[in-house]
Amino acid sequence: MASSDDQAVRATIVAAADRLYYARGIQNVGMDAVRAEAGSSLKRIYGLFPSKDLLVAAVLDHRTAMWWSGVDRAAAGAQTPREQLLSVFDFLNSWFRQDDFRGCAFINSFGELGATSPRVSEKVRAQKESFHSYVRDLVRRAGLADGVALQVTLLVEGAQTVAAITRDRDVVPQARRAAVVLLDAAAAEAGDSRAGQGAVPADGR
Incomplete structure (x- = not known):
């Protein structure tokens, strides 16, 4: 089990690597840059992360926690599954307006390393699948068809990519309107389907 000191140093290194990777790209940042940003020695870094691949994986775990924290905060006041679904766009709108916004860290990481790092690919897919599952659960609770979950997820993922490239602040409001x-x-459609299932044939049979 890691000591509390190791855990604190690990968190500092991961946060430093996250800042650098997100701003500059993973392949443009060497371990020396991480060392300088974290204020740690290379020996300590390699003792905790024997390879850069392991450090990138830890950064993606860190990003996953950040993502869910933001989603949960935005959904805190939601009263219904529909409101929870739409609150995701409120979270995105707040995030996209931050000065350091550079798009989705998972998409960025997959673009850089998805073809060469199975570990990174697995982390990215796990995060995307977990979000889709979250949306699907809300869609089901709202009494809607499962296919709606993928449609909402596509709006969320597309908004992240378009906003990162265009820097257009109206991307999220438009995506939210499309979701509505x-x-x-x-x-x-669900209401019509339920009404149809309960209809009595004209001949009474």
Whole structure:
């Protein structure tokens, strides 16, 4: 079991690497730069992370925790599954307006290392799948078809990519409006389906 000192140093190194990787790209940042940013020795860094691949994986775990923290904060006041779904866009809107926003760290990491690092690919896929599962659970609780979950997820993922490239601050409000239209249409369809299932044939049979 790691000591409390090791855990503190590990957290400092991961946070430093996260800042550098997110701002400059993973392949552009060497371990010397991480050492300088973290204020630690290379020996200590390699003692905790024997390879850069392991450090990148730890950074992605850190980013996963940050993502869920933001989603949970945005959903704190939501009263219904629909409100929880739409609150994701409120989280994105706040995040995208930060000066250091550079898009989705998972998409960025996959773009750089997805073809060469199975560990990174696994971490990215796990995060994307867990978010899709979260959305699907909310969609089901709202009484909507599972396919709606993928549609909402695509709006969220697309907003991250477009906002990172264009720096257009209206991306999220537009994506949220599209989600509202989507959810309204899905709810109407679900209502029609339920009404149809309960209808009595004209001949009484």
